[in-house]
Amino acid sequence: MTQKKARYIIIGAGLSGLTTAFKLHQKGETNVLILEARDRIGGRIMTENHIDFGATWFQNHHENLSSLIEEVAVEKFHQFSDGKSVLVYNSMAPAHYFENDPKYPSAFRIAGGSAALIEKLASFYTEQIHTNTVVSEIKEVDNQIFISTNNGNYIADKVIVTIPPRIATNIIFSPELPAHLIHDMKNTHTWMSNAMKVGLTFKTPFWKVKGFSGTLIGQIGCVTELYDHCCADEKTFALMGFVNEALRDLSKEERKAKILAYLQKYLGDEVLNYVTYEEKDWSQDGFTASSDIKSIYMSPRYGNSKFQEFYLNGKLLFSGAETSSIHGGYMDGAVFSGLKVAEKILSQE
Numbered sequence: 001m002t003q004k005k006a007r008y009i010i011i012g013a014g015l016s017g018l019t020t021a022f023k024l025h026q027k028g029e030t031n032v033l034i035l036e037a038r039d040r041i042g043g044r045i046m047t048e049n050h051i052d053f054g055a056t057w058f059q060n061h062h063e064n065l066s067s068l069i070e071e072v073a074v075e076k077f078h079q080f081s082d083g084k085s086v087l088v089y090n091s092m093a094p095a096h097y098f099e100n101d102p103k104y105p106s107a108f109r110i111a112g113g114s115a116a117l118i119e120k121l122a123s124f125y126t127e128q129i130h131t132n133t134v135v136s137e138i139k140e141v142d143n144q145i146f147i148s149t150n151n152g153n154y155i156a157d158k159v160i161v162t163i164p165p166r167i168a169t170n171i172i173f174s175p176e177l178p179a180h181l182i183h184d185m186k187n188t189h190t191w192m193s194n195a196m197k198v199g200l201t202f203k204t205p206f207w208k209v210k211g212f213s214g215t216l217i218g219q220i221g222c223v224t225e226l227y228d229h230c231c232a233d234e235k236t237f238a239l240m241g242f243v244n245e246a247l248r249d250l251s252k253e254e255r256k257a258k259i260l261a262y263l264q265k266y267l268g269d270e271v272l273n274y275v276t277y278e279e280k281d282w283s284q285d286g287f288t289a290s291s292d293i294k295s296i297y298m299s300p301r302y303g304n305s306k307f308q309e310f311y312l313n314g315k316l317l318f319s320g321a322e323t324s325s326i327h328g329g330y331m332d333g334a335v336f337s338g339l340k341v342a343e344k345i346l347s348q349e
């Protein structure tokens, strides 16, 4: 039987929302519901068939994320980068090669894929996460918050909106949010909402056997960045990378043919023996991207102070990677904002 009422309702089961939920649970506050539009949890963290189609890497300076990973006992490991990496900077010149200095190890990945962290955080709340639940309206009535969804109505004392600010403007708020806030929400680019990833799995890591790292970089190529994406335990073998956005408007078949030909040219014929080939275009996913993604700020400024305030008479708070003043856009920012919101509501008790 679905519980439709909770003290705290968190909208969005991405990293930020689940971090808040985890922290509330730790402090003994379990009267929490999490409403998630998609049929899966994780938001921009999505691991399928051993491939991270969303967030993948983090570094030592991502301290909030690193501590959380340690706290919930999820394993991390270094992105593999030994061997010859390929640099494509000119379509007519032959490939150039470079090697990473082993003294400066590359970024970390999460063992089992980034979704391993999501699953761990969500494990404290299985029954209280309602997927396939799209929030359309949030109104304050008689000192409570009423939330309308395609899956029925909910009532809360407080609501935490973790949806990327730009698409959170699709929700009807009542009383209306201040016009200056709506303006800033609409102008906050959703980090990576324009990205398109490709992932291929293989029976063997043929690139390693040939002395390649699996890294292939080049803005002029069909895949602008490609990396080894084998599992931590080396039981599954994969390559994963970012598709050149210029290929977005091609048919899936045309794009695949171009990508395979490109990878074949630089890594060898073995590329064609892939076991699975999959793509994820985040720009086509309405729970991350808005339709106007054609122009993109490369380094958007995140952490607008307006997102740190309470709205609807102290009953609405925002969080999420784009609201974070620390490492905004990144997983670390999502965690930081999730932690801050948990602190804020607990300090109000």
Ligand SMILES: Cc1cc2nc3c(=O)[nH]c(=O)nc-3n(C[C@H](O)[C@H](O)[C@H](O)COP(=O)(O)OP(=O)(O)OC[C@H]3O[C@@H](n4cnc5c(N)ncnc54)[C@H](O)[C@@H]3O)c2cc1C
Residues within 6 Å of the ligand: 011, 012, 013, 014, 015, 016, 017, 035, 036, 037, 038, 041, 042, 043, 044, 045, 053, 054, 055, 056, 057, 058, 133, 134, 135, 136, 162, 163, 164, 167, 191, 192, 193, 195, 196, 197, 282, 287, 288, 319, 320, 321, 322, 329, 330, 331, 332, 333, 334
């Ligand atoms: C391709 C790609 C690569 C990335 N690579 C990296 C990386 O390597 N390192 C890194 O640190 N970061 C990376 N990121 C960014 C990282 O994924 C985000 O910082 C982080 O996952 C954001 O978490 P969040 O909870 O703030 O937002 P989200 O994950 O976007 O969560 C918001 C949730 O709200 C839900 N939602 C939306 N609308 C509604 C609605 N109306 N009702 C109910 N629910 C709704 C969504 O479905 C989603 O689950 C990448 C992102 C992408 C897309």
